[in-house]
Amino acid sequence: MFESAEIGHQIDKETYDAAVPELRQALLEAQLELREQARFPLIVLLNGIEGAGKGETVKLLNEWMDPRLIQVETFDQQTDEELARPPFWRYWRRLPPKGRTGVFFGNWYSQMLQGRVHGRIDDAQLDQSISTTVRFERMLCDEGALIFKFWLHLSKKQMKARLKTLQDDPLHSWRISPLDWQQSKTYDDFVRYGERVLRRTSRDYAPWYVVEGSDERYRSLTVGRILLEGLQAALRLEERPRRQPHAAPVAASIDNRGLVDSLDMTQSLDKDSYQQQLVAEQARLAQLLRDKRMRRHALVAVFEGNDAAGKGGAIRRVTGALDPRQYHIVPVAAPTEEEQAQPYLWRFWRHIPARGRFTMFDRSWYGRVLVERVEGYCSQADWLRAYSEINDFEEQLTDAGVVLVKFWMAIDQQTQLERFKEREQTAFKRFKITEDDWRNRDKWTQYVDAVNDMVDRTSTEIAPWTLIEANDKRFARVKVLRTINEALEAAFARKR
Amino acid sequence: MFESAEIGHQIDKETYDAAVPELRQALLEAQLELREQARFPLIVLLNGIEGAGKGETVKLLNEWMDPRLIQVETFDQQTDEELARPPFWRYWRRLPPKGRTGVFFGNWYSQMLQGRVHGRIDDAQLDQSISTTVRFERMLCDEGALIFKFWLHLSKKQMKARLKTLQDDPLHSWRISPLDWQQSKTYDDFVRYGERVLRRTSRDYAPWYVVEGSDERYRSLTVGRILLEGLQAALRLEERPRRQPHAAPVAASIDNRGLVDSLDMTQSLDKDSYQQQLVAEQARLAQLLRDKRMRRHALVAVFEGNDAAGKGGAIRRVTGALDPRQYHIVPVAAPTEEEQAQPYLWRFWRHIPARGRFTMFDRSWYGRVLVERVEGYCSQADWLRAYSEINDFEEQLTDAGVVLVKFWMAIDQQTQLERFKEREQTAFKRFKITEDDWRNRDKWTQYVDAVNDMVDRTSTEIAPWTLIEANDKRFARVKVLRTINEALEAAFARKR
Structure with missing residues (x-):
């Protein structure tokens, strides 16, 4: 905060x-x-x-x-x-x-x-x-x-x-x-x-x-x-x-x-260190999820970030060493008809894991204060009240023993441009780039403001944001995994 | 409630x-x-x-x-x-x-x-x-x-x-x-x-x-x-x-x-019993206010009621045996300019007595849910939210040791008519009856509804309403005094 x-x-x-x-x-x-x-x-x-x-x-x-x-x-x-x-x-x-x-x-x-x-x-x-x-x-x-x-x-x-x-x-x-x-x-x-x-x-x-x-x-x-x-x-x-x-x-x-501008975006990992650290962190996570103290907790990881910041790649590295029965990935897109007939947070509540389980949200309830705010998909009154509703929601999660980690994966404008171009030129990546992505890019500063406000208003002691310097994908992936592991270990160490 | x-x-x-x-x-x-x-x-x-x-x-x-x-x-x-x-x-x-x-x-x-x-x-x-x-x-x-x-x-x-x-x-x-x-x-x-x-x-x-x-x-x-x-x-x-x-x-x-209709309005006191009980209750009040336990409390009495129900007479009987330095009477009329520039409850907060003191409100903060509601002097949103604001206010008073008694002095329509006529015919009482009084009388049923709602929503364990059957003035005055005395004694008996 x-x-x-x-x-x-x-x-x-x-x-x-x-x-x-x-x-x-x-x-x-x-x-x-x-x-x-x-x-x-x-x-x-x-x-x-x-x-x-x-x-x-x-x-x-x-x-x-x-x-x-x-x-x-x-x-x-x-x-x-x-x-x-x-x-x-x-x-x-x-x-x-x-x-x-x-x-x-x-x-x-x-x-x-x-x-x-x-x-x-x-x-x-x-x-x-x-x-x-x-x-x-x-x-x-x-x-x-x-x-x-x-x-x-x-x-x-x-x-x-x-x-x-x-x-x-x-x-x-x-x-x-x-x-x-x-x-x-x-x-x-x-x-x-x-x-x-x-x-x-x-x-x-x-x-x-x-x-x-x-x-x-x-x-x-x-x-x-x-x-x-x-x-x-x-x-x-x-x-x-x-x-x-x-x-x-x-x-x-x-x-x-803004906060994001203050990150050191030059941080990186060479290939060897990456391989070594990645494997170590993946093993540590697999171990932690099997720990019997995990029965008192659930794990929720939220992935938000700039377009092309590498959310998908990071999620794949998190799940790399896990049994598919151990986790659940919720990709968040436009709400279904059923979801539209309910309060905003309903579609996230329905995916809250039971104790012992791990759920990753690829985009999340923060959509309201990011894309919906910037694109005007909801009224100002709606996104303004969302901050406290989200804080309430997350407090209920952590009160119930959920370990909640939230990632903002940040890249700079130049890196994004390079990745967009690469996607357009690579056949199997072309589906990943749309008109929308280019349009969002035009609103870069509005998104910067929205991200700053979001972190200011929803980064709390019980559910802090972790900003990931993601210009270097290797550095980003290891930092994501390490953050999850540290959060789990801290929760296990706390008396409940 | x-x-x-x-x-x-x-x-x-x-x-x-x-x-x-x-x-x-x-x-x-x-x-x-x-x-x-x-x-x-x-x-x-x-x-x-x-x-x-x-x-x-x-x-x-x-x-x-x-x-x-x-x-x-x-x-x-x-x-x-x-x-x-x-x-x-x-x-x-x-x-x-x-x-x-x-x-x-x-x-x-x-x-x-x-x-x-x-x-x-x-x-x-x-x-x-x-x-x-x-x-x-x-x-x-x-x-x-x-x-x-x-x-x-x-x-x-x-x-x-x-x-x-x-x-x-x-x-x-x-x-x-x-x-x-x-x-x-x-x-x-x-x-x-x-x-x-x-x-x-x-x-x-x-x-x-x-x-x-x-x-x-x-x-x-x-x-x-x-x-x-x-x-x-x-x-x-x-x-x-x-x-x-x-x-x-x-x-x-x-x-x-309504609640008021369920009162037994035939209750009365003959002159002798009245004199005897009045003097006894007045002495009891004077005694209680001098009690050293009064230093931990303040006393606030609210008088509301139908026009001509005898609020003034009841207040005079309450103060009958008291030293004028011991109490303060706040007659509530239209707000002053200064008061209009403040939130509604401000003009009552300013008269809240210090510990050890006694204040009577002749009409009160309930004006908003009575006359202001019925006459349309404030918006519906304003009087609707007033119930919870009043409950908050009164909770703050009682939390601070204030003993709060609230009287609704009720007379029936026939009795009111007789009293109005009597006032018109008695020279020294004529100032007490105005066009407004006759106009209010036409809205009798709207007032009945407002009083019912008021009691339903603001009679609480910590600050209950006392309904006074006031067709008989003697009965009413003694009941008012006795209620105050009992409330003070109950407060003194409680551990704080």
């Missing part, structure tokens, strides 16, 4: 300076229009890693917009008055009225996360807080509020560097309290529970935006653009927004660097 | 026989139209008390409609195949396709309720099941499904009588398993957890309908009419329904007997 916010997004000064004046002007105009219409309030929640720039973002918003129309609310220790009343009273009393903006810096999420990280509440209580929060935000959005939730992120390394810098800076050193440092130690917990909270509370009408915080210019432009686009869209509505899905602007497009 | 399903609703044979042919014809037509359109499936969930007629209702639907288009699904013990997969797999595989009807007799609700009643899961796990279910049903409705959830109810006494009858009837006696009898013993638990589940899972797009099950004719007509109206409304939509709020047909109107 935080992967794409750890790749070192950056905006150079020139680009930034060129972009800011227009953005500021547009934000200011939108803000005045918000006041003019006075149909709904704007609520901005700022959460995330210490040092990722929450405070700076508040300052920036006040600088870029009219601060008289913004109320910044901080929530630290509860006051006596607050302690004497239900916990949410403190938030209710600070809600911005219609036409105004409230920036909640420290909020219901900070409270539940800190409570969990410091062990004041347990998992079940965290889940209860999450439900309360979902109901509260749904109510706010039903009442017309427009909510933006930002998670400003830093990798552990970035955070440490950042805290060090702040400490050395006399202007900032007062900010580094022992608590901050302590949080540096509890970074892992914070990220782990943060992911759970984000996954459970991201809704199409109030999604989380994860923004990498290490580069100030990138962070500022990204937050500003997301706010601007969302606010403008809401202002254009005929009615006040009512749980209106956000338009999901793609953060990655701001510096044209 | 179950109160209005325990008052002995009945339909006589003549009325029933007259109504059924038309209803059957219309249901059959709607069902064929559903198949014709094939845009969405109809899902009917049947839950409730043993012996309340779940099985009979399934039989009836198959008799009244075309059984070839209905799939009846029962879920008992999980099969081996089901046990080897995630718990919801069993439901996914039995979903009816678009155009068809699935009757789920035994379903996700039966499973969680039985699990909780028999102690196989605890409260936190019940809450987790509830969240899973809410997400599942939201997804189904997003995909277009039309869901009806019926809770067929019996009072404990009715249930016992019913089980006895079935046992004596040779045709039915095979049905009375030891488990059924055991459930008779666990009736209280079943109702208690049932209420929690219904409260948390009732949504405007998939509400619960609580139907009294003791009279077969009443039950059948009610279920049939609710299904028919809801199905017809969905078929009329231009698009397939997508989390479309139900139209909430009022069950009470079928035999023209």
Whole structure:
């Protein structure tokens, strides 16, 4: 969920300076229009890693917009008055009225996360807080509020560097309290529970935006653009927004660097190493699937990727050393008539393996947020809600002991072109290339955005995506097999 | 929540026989139209008390409609195949396709309720099941499904009588398993957890309908009419329904007997008993409010009722023996400009008392589901979602130690007429009667429906409604005071 916010997004000064004046002007105009219409309030929640720039973002918003129309609310220790009343009273009393903006810096999420990280509440209580929060935000959005939730992120390394810098800076050193440092130690917990909270509370009408915080210019432009686009869209509505899905602007497009672009595509394996490693991993998989601990699990592997990235070849290598009775391959194509008469996920649920079994999906339920999104085969509302439905679905699988591995097989545009041409020239491969493939290729950047969003919103601790650098087929195949084996071994090692 | 399903609703044979042919014809037509359109499936969930007629209702639907288009699904013990997969797999595989009807007799609700009643899961796990279910049903409705959830109810006494009858009837006696009898013993638990589940899972797009099950004719007509109206409304939509709020047909109107009609309005107190009891209860309240255990609680009393039912007089008697610093009265009128710029509940949240304090609301947050509903001051979607928002709100209050008592002060039409006339003729009371009052009176039956719905959907174990028979003012005032006192004493006696 935080992967794409750890790749070192950056905006150079020139680009930034060129972009800011227009953005500021547009934000200011939108803000005045918000006041003019006075149909709904704007609520901005700022959460995330210490040092990722929450405070700076508040300052920036006040600088870029009219601060008289913004109320910044901080929530630290509860006051006596607050302690004497239900916990949410403190938030209710600070809600911005219609036409105004409230920036909640420290909020219901900070409270539940800190409570969990410091062990004041347990998992079940965290889940209860999450439900309360979902109901509260749904109510706010039903009442017309427009909510933006930002998670400003830093990798552990970035955070440490950042805290060090702040400490050395006399202007900032007062900010580094022992608590901050302590949080540096509890970074892992914070990220782990943060992911759970984000996954459970991201809704199409109030999604989380994860923004990498290490580069100030990138962070500022990204937050500003997301706010601007969302606010403008809401202002254009005929009615006040009512749980209106956000338009999901793609953060990655701001510096044209997505997660997939950050892969080292030069990785490769020579023929000998490949043969050797392939055989070893295949034997390991055959062994693992026969292990008696496999009776408590099922294995599901999802293969997605660019056209011609080698999904089929990878699947064949996975099954290379297996008895055909041990696995099942589900090729996902257009839905049948029977499937069309059912909810979207129905056609995948029907293929979920029983414990002890192994199923591979050649393309999968992610079709909705990839091809269906890009080609417009479903409405925006449909693909936006799909992220949380998919997360729910996968959580049900892993809760039931299913080991779930998900592969995005990535090749670059040049490699794809070469493979397409090769296919056209090779008789027995010609069936593999169609008009559609060329058409999809024209939408390369739209697919890049869709893949970034998909990984951001559905790569979770319980069901992470593995990105496969697939320019070199040998490297890709071995990495796929190894990832499956490691996931199985980790599951076997865990107590259930 | 179950109160209005325990008052002995009945339909006589003549009325029933007259109504059924038309209803059957219309249901059959709607069902064929559903198949014709094939845009969405109809899902009917049947839950409730043993012996309340779940099985009979399934039989009836198959008799009244075309059984070839209905799939009846029962879920008992999980099969081996089901046990080897995630718990919801069993439901996914039995979903009816678009155009068809699935009757789920035994379903996700039966499973969680039985699990909780028999102690196989605890409260936190019940809450987790509830969240899973809410997400599942939201997804189904997003995909277009039309869901009806019926809770067929019996009072404990009715249930016992019913089980006895079935046992004596040779045709039915095979049905009375030891488990059924055991459930008779666990009736209280079943109702208690049932209420929690219904409260948390009732949504405007998939509400619960609580139907009294003791009279077969009443039950059948009610279920049939609710299904028919809801199905017809969905078929009329231009698009397939997508989390479309139900139209909430009022069950009470079928035999023209609401909860309020079942009150014994002849109850009264003579002057001497009144004086004596009033003074005693007032002293008891003053004492209770000074009790040191009051520091852990706050007290909130809500007064709603028919015009001229005596709310003001009752409030004055409550405060009669109190120091004015001890309480606060909030008269609720039209919202101020500031309040209009906020979510609906904001203007009530701001008056929530701190621990140790007592606040009375003269009219309240229930305005939305009473006057605003009847007069059309808000949209149907707004008042429909208000029930669950109010339940959430009140749960937050009681979780924080607030003792919440809610009064509906009821008078009959004749008494209201007399009081209106008296007000018009008495100089110092004339300000109390306006054109509005006469206008509201014309909508008497709409208010009766609104009150019934309100009590059905918001009378909960944690915040029950108390209906006050207020034709006799003395009786009403003493009952109000006594109810407050008893609620405080019960709260003080509970361990927190």
